[in-house]
Amino acid sequence: MGLGTVIVGIEGGTSQGKTLVMTFFAIDEYRSYQKKLIANYTLHHIPYERITFADLIGWSAVCRLCQWRDGAYVCANCGGRGFDNEAIFLDEVHTLADSRASQTKTNKTFSYLVTQTEKQNVNLYYTTQDLGMVEKRLRQRTHIGMHVKRKGDNHFLTIDDRTSERRRPKRALVYGPDVYDFFNTNQVMKVVDTDAILKARHKKAMKDAGA
Numbered sequence: 001m002g003l004g005t006v007i008v009g010i011e012g013g014t015s016q017g018k019t020l021v022m023t024f025f026a027i028d029e030y031r032s033y034q035k036k037l038i039a040n041y042t043l044h045h046i047p048y049e050r051i052t053f054a055d056l057i058g059w060s061a062v063c064r065l066c067q068w069r070d071g072a073y074v075c076a077n078c079g080g081r082g083f084d085n086e087a088i089f090l091d092e093v094h095t096l097a098d099s100r101a102s103q104t105k106t107n108k109t110f111s112y113l114v115t116q117t118e119k120q121n122v123n124l125y126y127t128t129q130d131l132g133m134v135e136k137r138l139r140q141r142t143h144i145g146m147h148v149k150r151k152g153d154n155h156f157l158t159i160d161d162r163t164s165e166r167r168r169p170k171r172a173l174v175y176g177p178d179v180y181d182f183f184n185t186n187q188v189m190k191v192v193d194t195d196a197i198l199k200a201r202h203k204k205a206m207k208d209a210g211a
Contacts, residue, residue: 005117007141008125009134012148017155017176018127019091021148023183024174025125029087035123039089042184053096060112083122088113093126094133110135117141153177 008025012018019041029035030046037048059081075081090096096106114137117124128134131145145160153176158169 005121006123006143007114007117007138008123008144008146009131009139009142010125010127010146010148011129011131012127012150013129015150016148017150017174018129018148019183020176020179021146021155021157021174022089022091022125022127024179026087026089027179027182029123033087035085035087037087037089039091041089041091044182044184046182053090056090056096056113057106057109060109083116083120085121087123087125090124090126092128093138094128094130096135106135107137110138114138114141150176 010018010022023043026037026039026043026048027046030037030048037043037046038051039048040051040053042050096109113124116122118141126134126138131139131142134142143161143163145162147158147160149156149158155174155176157172157174159172160167160169
C-alpha cells in the first residue's frame with residue numbers, strides 16, 4: 001500500500017467481496033512494491049507461498065535459538081519462521097480464533113503476527129465478517145479498517161484510517177472483473193484442529209531426533 005508497515009482489516013458480510021478486495025491489494029503489493037506474498041487461500045497469476053493457520057501456529061512457537069538472518073527462513077530447531085519484505089494475506093481470520101487450539105496458542109500466534117509486522121518489513125491483511133470477531137490484540141493494532149459492500153461487479157469500500165488525525169471515513173471502489181481471475185472465489189476456510197496438528201509435528205520431530 002506504500003504506507004510502510006501496516007495491518008489492514010477487511011470486513012463484510014457473506015459474498016460481499018472481502019477476499020476479492022484483499023486480492024486486489026495482494027496484486028498491488030506484488031506489482032508496485034515487489035513484496036513476497038504469503039496467503040492462506042489460492043491465488044492465480046502471481047507468485048506466492050501458500051500456508052495454513054496451522055503453519056502460523058507452528059511458526060509462532062519460536063525458540064531462543066532462532067536467529068533470523070537474510071530474509072525469511074524456517075528454523076530447523078523449532079519450525080519458527082522469520083519474515084522480511086513480505087505481505088501476509090489471511091482470509092477469514094476469525095476462524096483461527098474459533099479453532100480448537102488452546103487460547104494460549106491462539107493468543108501467542110496473533111501476538112507473533114503483530115510483532116512481525118512491527119519489527120520486520122511486513123504488511124498484514126486479513127478478512128473477517130466482523131472486526132469485533134477478531135482477537136483483541138490484532139484488532140487493537142489494526143491500522144486501517146475497511147468495510148466492503150457489493151453491488152453487482154462494484155465493491156464499495158468505507159475506509160477508516162486509524163493512523164490519521166482527522167479519522168474521516170474515506171471511500172473507494174474495486175471493480176470485480178479486474179480481480180476475478182486472480183483468486184479462487186469458491187474456496188471455503190475450514191476450522192482446523194490445530195492442537196492435533198501440533199502434537200503430530202512434535203511426535204514426528206521426536207522420532208526424527210531418535211528420542
